[in-house]
Amino acid sequence: MSTITTEGLSATTLLRFATAGSVDDGKSTLVGRLLHDSKSVLTDQLEAVERASAGRGQDGPDLALLTDGLRAEREQGITIDVAYRYFATPRRRFILADTPGHVQYTRNMVTGASTAELTVVLVDARNGVVEQTRRHAAIAALLRVPHVVLAVNKMDLVGYEEAVFAAIAEEFTAYATELGVPEVTAIPISALAGDNVVEPSANMDWYGGPTVLEHLETVPVSHDLAHCHARLPVQYVIRPQTAEHPDYRGYAGQIAAGTFRVGDPVTVLPSGRTTTISGIDLLGRPVDVAWTTQSVTVLLADDIDVSRGDLIVPTKDAPATTQDVEATVCHVADEPLTVGHRVLLKHGTRTVKAIVKDIPSRLTLDDLSLHPHPGQLVANDIGRVKIRTAEPLPLDSYADSRRTGSFILIDPSDGTTLTAGMVGESFAAPEPVTDEADDDGWDF
Structure with missing residues (x-):
């Protein structure tokens, strides 16, 4: 029998990270610049981008096309699907998930960040922190992504002003800290011009921190398996x-x-x-x-x-088994999630019937206050839920295990994914509620 030891398992040269941000903040351009300037783009890929860019009347290659692979994405100039890219430098290997910025595709951001050890949140220097920025910060906090990079993009369009960067960095860091994000690193960049992406910027000599790539190569990542x-x-x-x-x-x-x-x-x-x-x-x-x-x-x-x-x-x-699940969720479907909603709960490889017994609160992104007992969650809402399952489930806390402490809720009629849930996670303690019995055969 072969013998394999766990020696060296904690060391890693791999970083999984995701990008997030509002529409047109430049995520795909940043990723394209990162791949291009780190010499991670094959010649034929670059030639294809140059041809596509020329066909759209652009003078130079549109590096965003390196990740926006769907035809609808290229036609609309936005990212729709999660684009995964694999690249490496002499110091580290990377798996990158470039996620959509449009509020309609927030569900894809949840997917892309669910396995990430670092999230890069982009902000347009002209617009500052907007609602989608706050939503992505909240999702990163919920998913317990240990490292968050605030990339203040398009600094070239605000004259590379230090004061603009400092104000945005201060606002975002304060917001993320209140959410419980353990670490925020703010970097001023211009993805289009290449400032502080791979090479230090000569236009921002007031900034003495790392470039985006330098930070990605050196951020500590623990895999204590x-x-x-x-x-x-x-x-x-x-x-x-x-x-x-x-x-x-x-x-x-x-x-x-x-x-x-x-x-x-x-x-x-x-x-x-x-x-x-x-x-x-x-x-x-x-x-x-x-x-x-x-x-x-x-x-x-x-x-x-x-x-x-x-x-x-x-x-x-062994974890305890339970039929009563309390969790924080991000609702990703167009159909609202309501009290009394009959759903399927998928945990690991097990799927069971369940009922939403209560929605104690919904998070208000502007000031992080909790709206008590909203009655429902609509698309992209973050809130607390109480769920009763038909069969006992062995659940870990999400704080202990991102894999066995998470679940999804599914519409039993058509298989649509409704909600992504994190067991035990909470921004604040929910108010006590009294469950009411159901009489339709789904009362567990």
Whole structure:
């Protein structure tokens, strides 16, 4: 059996980051400039952008086209879908999610930032902090993105004035701090001209901080995989029933958090049955240990009932199961989420029926006050919800695990994603409410 240790797991050369900001703040141009000036664009890609730009009557290449790949995006000049790009410098590898700025596509910003360790929030120096800026800051705080970069863009259009940058940086930092964002780094840039993106700007000698790329290359990122709460959502039960392996029964899935080892005592939730790990298969070969993001097949010592949607966890570190879920959510659908709404709740690989029992509060972005008992959440609202599920779920706090502490609500009639939720997250303690019974067969 192969032996793999966890030595060196905490070190990383990979940074996942997302861009966010209001419409026309220059996100795609920044990303294009970042890729171009860091020599991460292939020659044929650059030639294609130059041809497309010339066809639109532009003198030089429109670097925003390096990420705006959909035809509708190019025609409208906006980003609609999340554009993922992979690039590297000698110091670090990057996975970038360029997210839309239009309020209609805020749901895509939630998707792009959900796995990010850093978010770059762009602000047009002429407009300052606007509502969408505040919304993106709130989402970054909710998703517990540990590092936020405020990129004050289009400084060339305000004469590279230090006072303009300082005022915007002060306002945004105060707002983000009140939200609970642990770290904000403000950088004045011009994505179009290249100031402070990859190379320091000669036009802003009053600024002594890092460029955007320098900060991305040096920001500390921790992947402490060895000490997370170990979690394996079961995606598939494997029973090949071959002559070579007549009794093989494995439970396959991607490890959501932590580390599993052969011999570990484990509990299968929500049933609560206990056993030990007798084997772990990784890429067709047995290993002694496996960790976060690896897709594995786990073999158990005892023949117990395990199916898709179950969660395998260390016995000594098993989360409690519950049918009562309290969370902060970002509503992403056009259809409002209302008290009494019948939904499907998807947590990991498990999907169960649920009812929205109460909406204790909705966040007001302007002053971060809470509007009590709004009765519903509309598209892009952030609020607190109380949900009752038909079956018990093993839930972690989102503060402990971004994977097993999150969920989505789905419309049972057509499969539309309604809401993204973070278990236990809150801007303020919600007021106590009294649940009222339902009499339509969905009362759990």
